[in-house]
Amino acid sequence: DVKVTQSSRYLVKRTGEKVFLECVQDMDHENMFWYRQDPGLGLRLIYFSYDVKMKEKGDIPEGYSVSREKKERFSLILESASTNQTSMYLCASSSILGAFFGQGTRLTVV
Amino acid sequence: ELKVEQNPLFLSMQEGKNYTIYCNYSTTSDRLYWYRQDPGKSLESLFVLLSNGAVKQEGRLMASLDTKARLSTLHITAAVHDLSATYFCAVDIGGTYKYIFGTGTRLKVLA
Numbered sequence: 622d623v624k625v626t627q628s629s630r631y632l633v634k635r636t637g638e639k640v641f642l643e644c645v646q647d648m649d650h651e652n653m654f655w656y657r658q659d660p661g662l663g664l665r666l667i668y669f670s671y672d673v674k675m676k677e678k679g680d681i682p683e684g685y686s687v688s689r690e691k692k693e694r695f696s697l698i699l700e701s702a703s704t705n706q707t708s709m710y711l712c713a714s715s716s717i718l719g720a721f722f723g724q725g726t727r728l729t730v731v
Numbered sequence: 732e733l734k735v736e737q738n739p740l741f742l743s744m745q746e747g748k749n750y751t752i753y754c755n756y757s758t759t760s761d762r763l764y765w766y767r768q769d770p771g772k773s774l775e776s777l778f779v780l781l782s783n784g785a786v787k788q789e790g791r792l793m794a795s796l797d798t799k800a801r802l803s804t805l806h807i808t809a810a811v812h813d814l815s816a817t818y819f820c821a822v823d824i825g826g827t828y829k830y831i832f833g834t835g836t837r838l839k840v841l842a
Binding site for chain 2: 651652654656663664666669671711715716717718719720721722723724725
């Protein structure tokens with residue numbers, strides 16, 4: 622069974638903290654993604670990685686960075702968390718069969 | 732810029748009724764996907780449509796793809812309450828396995 626696992630379901634962080642969201646997939650997919658989901662705005666692509674150490678900015682990369690040191694792991698980094706980054710974060714990996722999502726991380730920045 | 736538009740955005744329907752959700756996209760693509768999301772949960776895959784004319788059915792849901800019209804439909808037959816969820820379509824950009832998602836259609840089936 623395909624599996625994408627995000628390290629946390631819920632996180633509460635303080636403004637200005639550095640935040641790491643981790644995602645691991647076991648399908649040997651080359652492509653991995655981080656999306657952000659907010660009510661009324663759908664899914665917005667933050668960053669995309671098509672290979673180890675390779676990345677592309679998505680639609681809303683500001684305030685975020687990513688790291689992909691191993692094929693199975695894709696990390697999203699909030700360098701200095703702000704309240705407007707409170708959101709649901711979804712990691713996915715993909716193949717011709719589509720995108721496979723993790724369970725999501727609901728991040729609250731206070 | 733690639734755009735993927737769904738309509739309606741909200742749909743409230745009675746149990747037993749039929750309805751169709753539409754997904755239009757603005758660039759050439761032969762691959763389209765449908766997902767379901769329950770409140771507070773992640774997205775799960777429903778249908779994978781990989782060519783023009785593709786039709787897939789699962790229970791009361793049927794999806795089709797017309798790549799010439801850049802249109803996919805998700806048809807609901809005899810709706811039941813368990814189908815209440817948000818449905819997303821997603822388009823593969825140029826065969827890259829990179830996806831742009833529609834805005835989602837929130838479906839509520841009333842008993």
